Amino acid sequence: MIRLWHVAQSRSFRVLWFLEEISAEYDLVACSFFDRSLRDAAHLARSPAGRVPAIEIDGLPMHESGAILLYLAERLAPQLRIAEGAPAxxxxxxxxxxxxxxxxxxxxxxxxxxxxxxxxxxxxxxxxxxxxxxxxxxxxxxxxxxxxxxxxxxxxxxxxxxxxxxxxxxxxxxxxxxxxxxxxPAFQRAMQKDGPAQIYTRDFYAPPEG
Structure with a gap:
């Protein structure tokens, strides 16, 4: 069983995309930066910094997206990593x-x-x-x-x-x-599941002139 705590437009999208790449079965728990849900005790036990992604994989909690990607690739999708000793x-x-x-x-x-x-x-x-x-x-x-x-x-x-x-x-x-x-296609599927925009409400944020 895989469960992913996710906020739209955040780094948890990386893990969502990965799960779609391997057609995994998972529960997606939509969270928000604009309430207290990421600061409650249960979430802090999963993610000490109170951030996303947070994931449980057969009861094992993880909370850093790069580490999660590498771990899941090693365990579930070796075709999505480059093995030790390989030229690349x-x-x-x-x-x-x-x-x-x-x-x-x-x-x-x-x-x-x-x-x-x-x-x-x-x-x-x-x-x-x-x-x-x-x-x-x-x-x-x-x-x-x-x-x-x-x-x-x-x-x-x-x-x-x-x-x-x-x-x-x-x-x-x-x-x-x-x-x-x-x-x-997996990126496109993940975008459909990402959820309503929470962070970026404009397409482009230009730097101020100066």
């Missing part, structure tokens, strides 16, 4: 963790554009700087799958690329990579 193993691991580099820039941009609601709270300098950093970091992505074949590294990176489009124009090779992501 280094590229696979680097891609899986490079998603967190992109995620750090996305988190800062989301914080400034969306979470900090009043203009006086925001730093236009940080917003412009993070947008440039994100655009530069994206140049390393594409046009092919991270390790030469689709894997959970692409689920991690692909989610970040899709979110990045809300803040910066994609470099040409990254845009081709994004097209491959969007064409995957």
């Amino acid at each position: 193993r280094a590229a696979f691991l680097q891609g899986l963790h490079y998603a967190e580099t992109l995620g750090a820039h996305l988190a800062n941009l989301t914080q400034h554009h969306i979470v900090l609601r009043d203009d006086w709270m925001r730093s236009p300098t940080v917003m412009r700087l993070e947008a440039r950093r994100l655009e530069n970091a994206l140049r390393a992505i594409g046009p092919d799958w991270v390790a030469g074949q689709f894997s959970v590294a692409d689920i991690a990176i692909g989610y970040a690329v899709c979110m990045a489009q809300r803040f910066v124009p994609l470099p040409q090779t990254t845009a081709r990579y994004a097209d491959m992501v969007l064409e995957r």
